[in-house]
Amino acid sequence: SPDRGAPVPAWVRARIRYAEESVAFERRLAEHLAENEAVTEEFRKMARAAWDRARQQYPRALATFGSENPSMPGTVGTSRPALQQVLRTGNLRELVTLLFQGISSDLVPEMLGGREDPNPEIEAERPSRRQAEGRAELERLAAQLNLDDTLSVAEKQAALARATREHTVQVDPDDVRPPLSRAERPFAVNELGLTWMPASSVYDLAMSSGLQGASEDSGGLVLTGTAGSTYRFLVHAARMRDQWGLDLDLGLIRAGMIAMSLSAGHHSFHEVMRGAQLALDSLPGHD
Structure with missing residues (x-):
């Protein structure tokens, strides 16, 4: 086995x-952008346009823009x-989630001519995405608790909630930026803290993936x-x-996507910028 007393090489420490x-810089950047008025109002403009179109074309589907998932930041119900x-x-956060629900459900794409073609570079990465060990x-644990007849349903739920807490966003609810709204709080906070689950607690990317190799070189x-x-x-x-x-x-x-993806622990700055650039590359007249 490796000598645990051996000094760590300088290049590794660097x-x-x-x-x-x-990580510290990305956190500060996300906090700054999350409360930028121009960014927020641009998302409000986009969200209102999607809502107004859906109200005209699919008035019975408006609840699709909502969520009751407590693990998702910005949830306010349906x-x-x-x-x-x-x-x-x-x-x-609320505006991004409203739009995310509308886009991921394909309601918004349907109003714009149908779902877009998947990006081949993003699709090529997917086989390297793995379930995180914590997940x-x-x-x-959930399977074990389900089989344990000595515990009540409430005790099982409490045990799972305690185990889940170490994998959720580790920020005091009162320190969240922008501050939690009255509509968000019932979904976002329980007796243990925030209930938001970062994508990084659910998935990771194999070190053998092409993105890992390229990022090793780029930083x-x-x-x-x-x-x-x-x-x-x-x-869209x-x-x-x-x-x-x-x-x-x-x-x-x-x-706005930088702000929300970084603060929620879903993606890094590098990953958001790459996703954005692939989108821009697919649009005529953009670079």
Whole structure:
């Protein structure tokens, strides 16, 4: 076995320090962008346009824009009043989640001519995305608890909640930026803290993947792989601009995805920027 007393080489210490400083910088960047008014209002413009079109074309499907998933940041429920309040005064996190639900369900793509073709570079990464070990442990625990007849349902739920806590976003609910709204708080907070589950607690990317190798050379941090959600957001923002005449700034949309993806622990800056660039590369007249 390796000599645990051997000194750590300087180049290894340098890489560790670089990674630590990169994480700290990305956290500060996300906090800054999350409360940027121009970014928030651009997402509000995009969300209102999607909602208004759906109200005309699919009035019975408006609840699709909502979520009751406590592990998802920005969840406010599925009621029309709650979603309309997001459109009026919601923070960036709530607006991104409203749009994410509309896009990932293919409701928004359907109103724009159908689902876009998958990006081949992102698709090529997917086989390298693996279930994170922490997630696998939680699933094993859930299975064990389910078979334990000595515990009540409440005791099983409490045990699983305690085990889950170490994998959720480790920020005091009162320190969240932008601050939690009244609509978010019932979904986002329990007696243990925030209930948000980062994608990085669910997936990781094999070290043998092409993105890991390329990032080793470029210095980009890797969590879960290229941000497919950012790719889809920018593609559909561009489609809204082209088909609906909506004046959207794709740079501000990218900035909002940086803010939310980094703060939630879903992706790194490098992964969001790569997803955005792949989207821009697919659009005529963009670079």
